[in-house]
Amino acid sequence: SAVISQKPSRDICQRGTSLTIQCQVDSQVTMMFWYRQQPGQSLTLIATANQGSEATYESGFVIDKFPISRPNLTFSTLTVSNMSPEDSSIYLCSGCRDREFDEQFFGPGTRLTVL
């Protein structure tokens, strides 16, 4: 498995500002994902980060609100733009190799609070 780190681990932000979360994997992975999770709840997939091309967003998530970059096979960023209190959540990055039976491995998460 690989090790994923995320920065920042937590942040408190003001309404209307933007925050960029960084995700770094210690080895190359084919797929990277961004999830949102309310504490104690299940995961909601935001998007699949594609290397060298635009991310693939799930229903209800748009690029203007959650722009994603993935310049190489080990790094991705998620920006939460024009934040509102409803964006307060835990944001998780994950990676996966491309064999069909490979598991995802997750970063520790970024806990975001928007005031």
Place this chain on the structure above:
Amino acid sequence: AQSVAQPEDQVNVAEGNPLTVKCTYSVSGNPYLFWYVQYPNRGLQFLLKYITGDNLVKGSYGFEAEFNKSQTSFHLKKPSALVSDSALYFCAVRDPYNFNKFYFGSGTKLNVKP
């Protein structure tokens, strides 16, 4: 559509007793099933997976899971629970026709009392 269900929001068990966390799945094709654990303020950690073959899969921390095709279930088990097993557990399935897609259950909170 592929999906997994965890019918129990919470499971309570006494330390030393066996534990079971339930998961059922609905998948077209051969399922690739996973269990993850999440401790407070942490990311998800992989526990075990079923790909094919032996229906009893062994994983980390003494956990195992039994794949039952006729009942479309993949229940997580441990013979003797520890207080430190208290955490949030997620079952997941990978779409065999679209490897970009993982479907997670709603999660089950396991409470192990001393």
